[in-house]
Amino acid sequence: MDSLSRAIVAVGALLFQIVPLSWGASQEILRPRVPRDQIEVARAVTNPLPASDEMIAKGKALFEGKAFCKACHGADGKGLG
Numbered sequence: 354m355d356s357l358s359r360a361i362v363a364v365g366a367l368l369f370q371i372v373p374l375s376w377g378a379s380q381e382i383l384r385p386r387v388p389r390d391q392i393e394v395a396r397a398v399t400n401p402l403p404a405s406d407e408m409i410a411k412g413k414a415l416f417e418g419k420a421f422c423k424a425c426h427g428a429d430g431k432g433l434g
């Protein structure tokens with residue numbers, strides 16, 4: 354087998370392992386976290402903190418800093434990060 358064929362087989366074998374793994378991971382992420390019978394309770398939860406400038410600045414610092422939210426939710430918090 355020449356080196357090109359060997360490289361193609363190696364990449365194919367790698368994809369064969371990675372694709373099912375990433376599919377499994379995305380299915381797990383998309384799984385609903387709130388039990389169906391508690392969805393209304395979860396929707397009724399309100400933020401107990403006042404939307405003051407100070408509180409928003411603290412939240413922004415956490416979102417972009419050590420709370421790591423920005424890595425997944427993006428800079429604008431829309432979930433496209």
Ligand code: HEC
Nearest residue numbers: 382383384385386387415416420421422423424425426432
């Ligand atoms: C590892 C990636 C990741 C990180 C880090 C992360 N999130 Fe999320 N977040 C998700 C995913 C994926 C969902 C959707 C989960 C679901 O629907 O079950 C989600 C859902 C949410 C929701 C619900 C959104 C909605 O429309 O119902 C909020 C609010 C939220 N995240 C806030 C945060 C905050 C605040 C932080 C930082 C403390 C954070 N997330 C960190 C991945 C992440």
